Amino acid sequence: MPIIIFFIAIWYLSLFSQTFFHHRYASHGAFKMSKFWERFFFVFTYITQGSHYMSPRAYAIMHRLHHAHTDTELDPHSPNFSSNIFSMMWRTSRIYRDIFHGRIQVDEKYTKNLPEWNWFDRMANSAPSRLIWVGIYTAIFVLYATSPWLYLLLPVVIVMGAFHGAIINWFAHKFGYKNFIMKNTSENLLPVDILMLGESYHNNHHKHPSAINFGVRGHEFDPVYPVILLLNKLGVIRVPKLAAVPVSAEEGGQTSKQH
Incomplete structure (x- = not known):
């Protein structure tokens, strides 16, 4: 153990x-x-x-x-x-x-x-x-x-x-689902990503590389996002206001295609 x-x-x-x-x-x-x-x-x-x-x-x-x-x-x-x-x-x-x-x-x-x-x-x-x-x-x-x-x-x-x-x-370039149609093979590997701390929301990340929250749908929990918000509140880091706003997958151009 x-x-x-x-x-x-x-x-x-x-x-x-x-x-x-x-x-x-x-x-x-x-x-x-x-x-x-x-x-x-x-x-x-x-x-x-x-x-x-x-x-x-x-x-x-x-x-x-x-x-x-x-x-x-x-x-x-x-x-x-x-x-x-x-x-x-x-x-x-x-x-x-x-x-x-x-x-x-x-x-x-x-x-x-x-x-x-x-x-x-x-x-x-x-x-x-x-x-x-x-x-x-x-x-x-x-x-x-x-x-x-x-x-x-x-x-x-x-x-x-x-x-x-x-x-x-x-x-994450072979399996998963897409929220956004893009000119690359990036996929969201896990619908709820506890295993990789949000890193498996790869399609989301390629759409919005500088977002501090890699999840965009309700079920896409990014465990590092609340940590970033806490560190920002404590003054350890400084998050730009635009980056602090989670991005919605309803932004158009997305698909929920599964593989």
């Missing part, structure tokens, strides 16, 4: 860091925060993501490229150009590393207003850091795993960020 609790905690804490800090803040600027709170969330993200920590800057550039080139060969993680989910994950990882290490030239329009903490990012992305976290995770499993099958969860914990990304980037 301790390992299951640990796995669930890592799943949701690391996923929250990804959707709140990397995705909604770094990639889309859906809200603002001071330099103090930005660096607080750098550290929070490092602690919660550990061995699969992603640079907010590199992630944001890659995600902006995804929106600009969805479903084309320039899309860093389109399932249209990979034979299976694992080859897509490897391609995404390679592009992320190329962006992080400056091995590919990125148009200036994708690098504006990014959170940057260069020395921290280098430390968090280093091989020694990742190995230390792998050692910590392994020690936790050795101490608390009550059955050999629980060790099957250890590789998932080590690369959990890749699993989160693969679920959305592969399945």
Whole structure:
């Protein structure tokens, strides 16, 4: 039971860091925060993501490229150009590393207003850091795993960020339903998204990338949305007035087609 609790905690804490800090803040600027709170969330993200920590800057550039080139060969993680989910994950990882290490030239329009903490990012992305976290995770499993099958969860914990990304980037471009007809394959994967903290409302997100609420219909609950509202009320972040208004799916051009 301790390992299951640990796995669930890592799943949701690391996923929250990804959707709140990397995705909604770094990639889309859906809200603002001071330099103090930005660096607080750098550290929070490092602690919660550990061995699969992603640079907010590199992630944001890659995600902006995804929106600009969805479903084309320039899309860093389109399932249209990979034979299976694992080859897509490897391609995404390679592009992320190329962006992080400056091995590919990125148009200036994708690098504006990014959170940057260069020395921290280098430390968090280093091989020694990742190995230390792998050692910590392994020690936790050795101490608390009550059955050999629980060790099957250890590789998932080590690369959990890749699993989160693969679920959305592969399945949410193949299965689900659409609220909005768009010139891409984005779908809403889950009608009530507790599993992915709202990230599976992918069709909604492609329609309104900077919205702080990824859900638009009554049943589409985005668990991170109330957290954003609370942090805004506490003064931790600042949400623009337009972004704070949930978007209705009755905006026209939508369909409820199921697959």
